[in-house]
Amino acid sequence: xxxxxxxxxxxxxxxxxxxxxxxxxxxxxxxxxxxxxxxxxxxxxxxxxxxxxxxxxxxxxxxxxxxxxxxxxxxxxxxxxxxxxxxxxxxxxxxxxxxxxxxxxxxxxxxxxxxxxxxxxxxxxxxxxxxxxxxxxxxxxxxxxxxxxxxxxxxxxxxxxxxxxxxxxxxxxxxxxxxxxxxxxxxxxxxxxxxxxxxxxxxxxxxxxxxxxxxxxxxxxxxxxxxxxxxxxxxxxxxxxxxxxxxxxxxxxxxxxxxxxxxxxxxxxxxxxxxxxxxxxxxxxxxxxxxxxxxxxxxxxxxxxxxxxxxxxxxxxxxxxxxxxxxxxxxxxxxxxxxxxxxxx
Numbered sequence: 001x002x003x004x005x006x007x008x009x010x011x012x013x014x015x016x017x018x019x020x021x022x023x024x025x026x027x028x029x030x031x032x033x034x035x036x037x038x039x040x041x042x043x044x045x046x047x048x049x050x051x052x053x054x055x056x057x058x059x060x061x062x063x064x065x066x067x068x069x070x071x072x073x074x075x076x077x078x079x080x081x082x083x084x085x086x087x088x089x090x091x092x093x094x095x096x097x098x099x100x101x102x103x104x105x106x107x108x109x110x111x112x113x114x115x116x117x118x119x120x121x122x123x124x125x126x127x128x129x130x131x132x133x134x135x136x137x138x139x140x141x142x143x144x145x146x147x148x149x150x151x152x153x154x155x156x157x158x159x160x161x162x163x164x165x166x167x168x169x170x171x172x173x174x175x176x177x178x179x180x181x182x183x184x185x186x187x188x189x190x191x192x193x194x195x196x197x198x199x200x201x202x203x204x205x206x207x208x209x210x211x212x213x214x215x216x217x218x219x220x221x222x223x224x225x226x227x228x229x230x231x232x233x234x235x236x237x238x239x240x241x242x243x244x245x246x247x248x249x250x251x252x253x254x255x256x257x258x259x260x261x262x263x264x265x266x267x268x269x270x271x272x273x274x275x276x277x278x279x280x281x282x283x284x285x286x287x288x289x290x291x292x293x294x295x296x297x298x299x300x301x302x303x304x305x306x307x308x309x310x311x312x313x314x315x316x317x318x319x320x321x322x323x324x325x326x327x328x329x330x331x332x333x334x335x336x337x338x339x340x341x342x343x344x345x
Contacts, residue, residue, distance in 0.1 A: 029330075031050055031051075031053065031054045031062075032051075032054060032059060032061050032062055032065070032326055033326065033330045034050060035047045035050040035051050035054070035062070035065060035326075036065070036323060036326035036327040036329075036330055037295060037327065037330065038050065039065075039069070039292065039323045039327070040292065040293060040294060040295040040298070040323075040327045041294075041295040042292070042294065044069070047069075047323075048066070048069060051065055051066045051069070052066070055085075058089070060090070061322065061326060063082070063086055064095065064322035064343050065321075065322040065323050065326060066082060067079060067082060067083075067086075067094070067095045067322070067343070068321035068322045068323055068342075068343070069323060070082065071097065071098050071321075072291045072292075072321070072323075076097060079097055080097070080242070082094070083095070083097075095343050096242070096243050097176075097242060098342075115144040115145075115146065116129065116130060116133040116143075116144070116145050116146065117146040117148075117149060118130065118145065118146065118147055118149060118150055119149060119150075120149050120150060120151045120152065121150075121151070121152045121153075121154070121157070122150050122152065122153040122154070122157035122158065122161060122183075123154045123156060123157040124154075124156045124157060124160070126157055126161075127156065127157050127160035127161055127164065130145070130160075130161065130164055131160070131164055134164060134168055134173070139171070139173065140174075141174070142174045142175075142176055143168065143173055143174065143175055143176070144175075144176040144177070144178070145175065145176070145177050145178075146177075146178045146179050147177065147178065147179040147180050147182060147183040148178060148179020148182055149179070150179070150182060150183050150186065151186070152186075153183075153186060153187065153190065153200065153203070155197055155199050155200075158187075158197070158199040158200050158202070158203040159199045159202070159203075161203055161206075162199070162202050162203040162205075162206040165206050165207070165210050166206055166209075169209065169210055169236075169238050169241075170236075170238070172238070172239065174242075175210065175241035175242070176241060176242045176243075177210070177211070177241050177242075177243055178243070180207065180211065180243060183207065184204060184207055184208075187200050187201075187203060187204040187207070188204065191204060196227070198224075198228050201220070201224045201227070201228070202224075202233070204220060205217060205220055205221060205224065205232065205233055206233075208220065209233070209235065209236065209238075210240065210241045211240055211241055211243065212239075212240025212241075214235055217235055218235065220232075221233065221234075221235075254280070254284065255284040255285065255286040255318070256272065256273060256276040256283075256284065256285050256286065257286040257288075257289065258272070258273075258285065258286070258287055258289065258290050259289035259290060260289070260290065260291065261290070261291055261292045261293075261294065262290060262292070262293045262294060262297050262301070263292075263294035263296065263297055264294065264296045264297055264300075267297070267300065270297070270300055270301060270304055273285065273304050274304055274307070277304070277307070277308050277311075277313060280313070281312075281313055281314070282313065282314050282316070283308050283313050283314065283315045283316070283337075284316045284318070285315075285316070285317050285318070286318055286319050287317055287318065287319050287320035287324065288318070288319030288320070288342060289319075290320060290321075290324065291321070292323070292324070293324050293327060293328075295327075298327070298331050301333070302331065302332075302333065302336065305333065305336045305337055306336065309336060314338075315336060315337035315338065316337060316338045316340060317333070317337050317338070317339055317340070318339075318340035318341075319340070319341070319342050320339075320341050320342060321341070321342055321343075322341060322342075322343055324341075325339060325341040
């Protein structure tokens with residue numbers, strides 16, 4: 001049976017001499033706490049089994065931790081199944097798949113995603129680019145389309161885009177879309193106009209179909225039939241596209257970005273943090289590319305943060321996954337720094 005480490009809990013009080021920190025060893029307070037520590041101790045399989053056992057209790061923290069674990073391990077099918085279970089259990093949208101720099105198996109060239117970022121105007125040129133991108137991609141590969149920059153849609157662009165999405169869907173292409181909320185909101189505004197065009201309605205219907213949003217599709221189909229006095233498209237049971245986050249915009253602030261695993265063998269990252277903190281009054285650390293903080297590195301991590309606090313600096317840790325967030329919470333790091341995790345419940 002695997003050994004399960006006990007954690008060091010921090011208790012902080014303001015005294016006459018400043019911040020006083022007391023360390024107390026003890027058993028984890030909950031299965032979520034224990035899973036976080038097991039993962040930090042690189043007992044990943046045990047942590048996964050424990051998280052699966054917690055799912056039935058409805059503790060969303062366990063769900064988010066498992067989502068992030070699957071992303072780190074590149075287990076997209078397990079992630080998608082968990083997302084379906086999450087949507088049924090909580091009647092809300094699950095987190096979206098995010099590719100990480102984890103240690104999962106690499107994908108073959110045929111499985112690699114081809115990405116296309118559509119421009120601000122969805123017109124003939126944009127439609128041609130979309131057609132060429134889909135046509136040039138292996139039929140087994142993922143086609144990722146980013147709609148987040150679109151600000152205008154002309155009639156030709158709407159018509160061609162709807163046809164291309166429909167053809168890709170019927171050909172059972174694997175689609176991933178981002179920024180689609182922006183496009184649907186734009187089309188909804190266009191459709192409310194007095195002189196609205198049928199092609200804009202049809203593109204919105206196709207988007208709902210592509211996203212698997214049947215209720216929205218059927219409501220709009222009824223309105224379309226009334227508005228244009230023609231039969232609307234019919235719903236088709238096909239695999240829906242996966243909604244993913246748009247590629248992150250490079251940070252314009254002066255954050256320190258760390259990546260990979262923070263372990264005793266990679267203490268150079270903590271040395272980077274010390275050097276960064278020495279020249280910044282506001283310590284901002286981006287952990288979005290960090291997959292794990294090793295349990296053996298936590299004490300040193302806390303020591304660096306304490307030095308920052310002792311120098312009157314503010315500390316913000318952002319972008320970290322749910323597994324790291326729960327570890328930080330258990331270890332009392334939330335009392336030393338402002339935590340802005342990637343996903344929240």
